[in-house]
Amino acid sequence: MTTPAPAIDIQDLRLAYGRREVLHGISFQVPRHAIFGIIGPAQSGKTSLLRCLNRTIDFTAGATTSGTVRVEGADVRSMRNVYELRRRIGMVAPLPVGLPLSVYDNVAFAPRAAGVRSKSELDGLVETCLRQAALWDEVRDRLDSLGTRLSGGQQQRLTIARALSHRPEILCLDEFSIAIDPVTTMRIEDVLKELCRSMTIVLVTNLTQQARRLADRTMFLWNGEVVETGPTEVLFGESPRDPRTRDYVRGVFG
């Protein structure tokens, strides 16, 4: 019996903006149906890494990559249908972005872009995704109101619902909690624990304790290099392999 391919397999990924290299050959694997935490201070390349994953890095002029990035076994850098790739990866940005559309249309946007036209299918999807994002009960009576008028915490859950709406196999969250209150954060964290039964979750976070609470495995990224990857309890335990990891998770620097 062969072990299944990891959800994400990155080997020697380098990324440069013009002449400035920001990822210096990083390698790691994310197993299926795990919550994979990526921690590290600002400017360590976390967001850039995610953008290599769904090829939105293509939109940045002067960005060049090398190495291999595999998502569910498929080579991302040589992929022709990037839209299909982006649908397989749900991406949640740091700041909540409600599109200037109704709540319903926010969630139905991606399925429609992918060609779903059936009203009943869209209705079902919208409800499922809003439920998964723990937002349904708050907006079920005002699906017609503007997504941009929701509160910050609601908009962030709307963003998560939108990221789930195209049925991704991988969900990436980039510092999803920096704009929302602790109570909402805890609710979303519960949602994530639920979701990882059906998908792989990559959790990029500045809050080391959040990774500690949620992640099965954690990677410490620093200045564009992987300092250490391993089971979360090892990184946060008494003796991580690298002393910098211990200093960072204990708040000595960063």
Place this chain on the structure above:
Amino acid sequence: MFTATPQVRRKARTEAAARTFFALMAAAMVVPLLAIVGYVVYRGWPVLSWTFLTTNPTHGGTQGGIWSALVGTIYVVFLSLAISAPIGVLAAVYLNEYAKDTWFTRVVNLAVVNLAGVPSIVHGLFGVGAFVYFLNVNGGKKSILAAALTLAVMTLPVIVASTKEALASVPVAFREACWNVGATRWQTIRRIVLPNSISGILTGVILQVSRTAGETAPVMLTGVTTWKMIEQTGLFLYHPITDQCMALSMHLYYIQTQASGAPKALPFAIAAVLIGAVLVVNAASIAVRVALRSRRKW
């Protein structure tokens, strides 16, 4: 209780003085407009009437109304916008939404900026060569189409610039959110960018009406004549390809400088109609902008 120290009082005085000074400068904007409109209407008043507006000029333009000139202006202006608006808006969408920073887009952007700086008389001369003779739209003669094409070339860079600005006012985060869920650039433009920038785009386009309506030099050389005897009224006075037309700006210039025997008030009356038409269009543009703004969604 706070007691005002001399320093605080001095600061308050400076603040008030600065505020008053800036406000005065802002108020000064209104003065030329009121002066122009007031003076023109005052001088043109003896001739101005509804009949003046709706009857055609006679006696070489020195008597009668200005209907055919007004219609001519409308023909030239709207035909030119019908040409320049689609091209300009689509070019701006490409430049703002698709284009990467390459030598090609730099050349295009440079062309836009410099085209906007070409004097209108030069556009006129170019129009004669390019549209009247080279493209030969009317067998080597001036025509409304040639004039409209000339004005279109002239307004294009401004429409491109104003459209780019309107598109750029839509936050990048919206576009990124769309791309992240697998939407193509076109889907993003169609669903998010255009609906939220259309009011700015339309405003930019409509403002070009007032600019082109007043242009004399380019149309004089390419499609507008000083005098044309026209009997019938209504809107269909000219054939856009084979006819030349009269126009308000040209008519004003001709009456003031060349024609003899016109009443002294006539040029001012023509100017008043020209300004009135422009104000009507501007008001319409503001109405459109307000109506579309209220649908803005963030």
